[in-house]
Amino acid sequence: MGLGWDETVYVSQVSGHAPAAFFSAPRARGITLLVAPITSWSSSTPLLRVCLAVLAGLGLLWALRAWRGRFPVRVIAAGGALFASLWITLFYGPQVMPNYWVAVGALATVGFALTARADRARRGPVWGMAAGAALMAWMRPTDAVWVVLPLLALLLRDRRPRPLLALLGGLAAGAAEWVVEAYVRYGGLSARLSAGSRIQGGLGLHNAVIDQLRSLGGRALCRPCTGAVPSAPVIAWWFVLPLLALTALVLAVRARRTLRTLLPLSCAASAAVPYLFLIGYAAPRFLLPAYALLAIPVADALFRLVAVAAGRWRPVVVTLVAVGVAGHLAVQLAVLETAVSRTTAEHRVWARSADDLRRLGMRPPCLLTGGDSVPIAFYAGCGSAHTGGHDADTTAAALTRTAQRVPVALLTTDPGHPPAYARGWRLHRLPDGYAYLGPVAVGKRA
Numbered sequence: 147m148g149l150g151w152d153e154t155v156y157v158s159q160v161s162g163h164a165p166a167a168f169f170s171a172p173r174a175r176g177i178t179l180l181v182a183p184i185t186s187w188s189s190s191t192p193l194l195r196v197c198l199a200v201l202a203g204l205g206l207l208w209a210l211r212a213w214r215g216r217f218p219v220r221v222i223a224a225g226g227a228l229f230a231s232l233w234i235t236l237f238y239g240p241q242v243m244p245n246y247w248v249a250v251g252a253l254a255t256v257g258f259a260l261t262a263r264a265d266r267a268r269r270g271p272v273w274g275m276a277a278g279a280a281l282m283a284w285m286r287p288t289d290a291v292w293v294v295l296p297l298l299a300l301l302l303r304d305r306r307p308r309p310l311l312a313l314l315g316g317l318a319a320g321a322a323e324w325v326v327e328a329y330v331r332y333g334g335l336s337a338r339l340s341a342g343s344r345i346q347g348g349l350g351l352h353n354a355v356i357d358q359l360r361s362l363g364g365r366a367l368c369r370p371c372t373g374a375v376p377s378a379p380v381i382a383w384w385f386v387l388p389l390l391a392l393t394a395l396v397l398a399v400r401a402r403r404t405l406r407t408l409l410p411l412s413c414a415a416s417a418a419v420p421y422l423f424l425i426g427y428a429a430p431r432f433l434l435p436a437y438a439l440l441a442i443p444v445a446d447a448l449f450r451l452v453a454v455a456a457g458r459w460r461p462v463v464v465t466l467v468a469v470g471v472a473g474h475l476a477v478q479l480a481v482l483e484t485a486v487s488r489t490t491a492e493h494r495v496w497a498r499s500a501d502d503l504r505r506l507g508m509r510p511p512c513l514l515t516g517g518d519s520v521p522i523a524f525y526a527g528c529g530s531a532h533t534g535g536h537d538a539d540t541t542a543a544a545l546t547r548t549a550q551r552v553p554v555a556l557l558t559t560d561p562g563h564p565p566a567y568a569r570g571w572r573l574h575r576l577p578d579g580y581a582y583l584g585p586v587a588v589g590k591r592a
Contacts, residue, residue: 147486148493149191150366153242154524157181163189164510165529167520168537171332171341174324176284177244195240202239205250206230209438212257212274215264216406217442221449225442231475232437233364233482234430244285245431249438251281252293252417255313256410256439259297262309263405272309276316282435283320288342290317292420293435296412300405345536347426354421357428359384364485369427380481383474391440394447407443414439493521498577499557500525506574507587508553515545517557517579528553533565542567549584556582 149157158167159175160182169175180201184194210226217225229235229249238246255278262271282290294313301310328338343349347369356375361368362384363376375381391411398407414436421432448467455463499522508514512528520537523530531540546567548554556568561580564571571582 147191147195147490148497149521149524150241150489150493151518151521154521156242157185157194158524161185161189161524162187164524164527167524167530168532168539170345170536171338172288172345174244174284174286175327176281176286176320177242177247179284180247181242194242198242199240202246202250205247206253209250209254209257209278212254212261212271212278213442214261216257216260217446218449221446222442224449225445228445229438229441231478233478233485234434234437236478236482237485238431238434243431245289245434247285248282248289248293249434251278251285251290252413252435253438253441254278255282255294255316256297256413259301259309259313260406260409262312263300263304263306266306272312275309276312276319279313279316280320283317283324285320287317287321287324288339288420289417289435290320293413293417293439295416296409300409349420349424352424352426354423354425354428357426358422358430358433361428361430362481364481364488365430366485366489367427367429369429371428379473379477383477386470387437387440387444390444390447393451394443397447397450398443407446410439410443495578496521497525499579499581502574502576503528503555503581506555506581506583508555508583512553512555512587513545513548514555514557515540517559519557522557549586551586553587554584555587558582 154164155167155169155173156178158164159169159178163185181194181198184197188194206226206229210222213222213225230239235246235249255275258271258274258278262268262275265271279290279294282293294317298310298313301313325335328335332338332341354371357368357371359375359381360371360373362381391414394407395404395411398404417439418433418436421428448471452460452463452467496518499518503514503522503526508526508528510527512526513531514523514526514528515531515533519530519532531545532538533540533542533545542565545554549567549571556564556571557576557579558564558581559579561573564573564582568582568584571584574581574583
């Protein structure tokens with residue numbers, strides 16, 4: 147499938163294949179450090195995907211084991227299967243993206259917290275809770291804070307210092323690098339948060355629910371989020387999910403085991419709030435932590451609905467559940483196929499553009515700017531730089547000076563209006579647009 151835009155940013159930080167791309171304020175280096183043992187010596191995308199797939203499976207297994215004793219093993223296994231079979235999970239699990247790992251950390255943190263509360267003599271669950279919180283904060287510190295808000299309220303109510311310190315210590319350990327970098331590169335924590343808000347379009351009250359629905363058809367990023375909502379079979383599970391979650395809560399209250407269901411549901415809701423109501427765009431991966439936390443209570447609800455059905459209604463309920471799950475899996479695999487095909491085609495265009503640029507003289511050390519320069523530069527082994535937008539890290543004057551020393555190219559889809567610094571550069575057609583080649587690149591080609 148090739149590496150995507152965000153993946154090339156994360157991988158380039160520790161890759162010997164290409165210079166590091168601009169690292170914007172909202173990003174955290176957890177996923178970069180996770181893949182560093184591979185990408186620091188190998189540029190093989192298949193090797194990277196296989197290693198991440200194995201790690202993703204082991205991570206999910208660890209998170210599910212945190213719930214042993216809180217729910218029957220069959221419920222935990224079914225919840226894991228429901229989460230693992232989502233097209234979003236299958237698509238992003240083997241990618242160099244942080245959201246899946248936030249989901250794993252969230253699931254482990256809440257499970258270990260419930261176990262630590264039920265068995266106060268054991269220290270293992272407390273350490274597990276700290277590890278889960280650290281994993282979340284290592285990958286995306288702001289997401290980690292949203293996830294743990296209900297858990298933090300519970301621990302404050304319980305007035306138990308050890309679990310509370312474990313949770314806060316885990317968050318602090320995971321976020322330490324991100325906070326230090328905020329002061330070193332961005333002028334402080336507040337400045338980094340403000341810069342992150344600007345890059346995300348300005349955090350505030352937004353209704354991104356419809357945007358998330360539009361993204362369920364296999365769109366990796368919905369920004370701007372236009373177009374029709376996918377067909378009913380594709381989005382049906384998204385409406386069934388909260389109904390099953392509510393059913394799980396009602397059944398838990400009736401069975402007088404409310405907390406073990408209420409806590410993951412509450413953490414799922416708090417994890418979803420910023421991506422449903424505080425940003426003006428959508429990506430399906432944003433809600434992976436919420437889906438992971440909902441999975442086990444939803445699986446419990448399905449088992450209990452089958453169990454409470456009696457007499458002649460039991461075959462009907464069993465059939466409905468079986469048909470519903472089978473249809474759900476079929477839809478997930480169909481959407482996954484669509485997403486993979488679309489993404490693969492897009493990444494192959496980037497690879498062809500990189501090949502063309504190499505033939506035109508763009509060989510390391512080299513620099514690309516404009517358009518899709520970040521992923522194409524990584525594919526070509528070049529650096530990337532921008533004079534505007536969220537990733538602005540250079541100026542037109544700096545690009546002009548650089549173009550006198552090394553090959554520089556401006557990528558664009560509008561060949562008729564180049565910026566002033568590129569007006570004397572030679573224009574060439576690429577598979578996904580055009581490139582203005584600086585004087586050194588043209589000379590190398592000649």
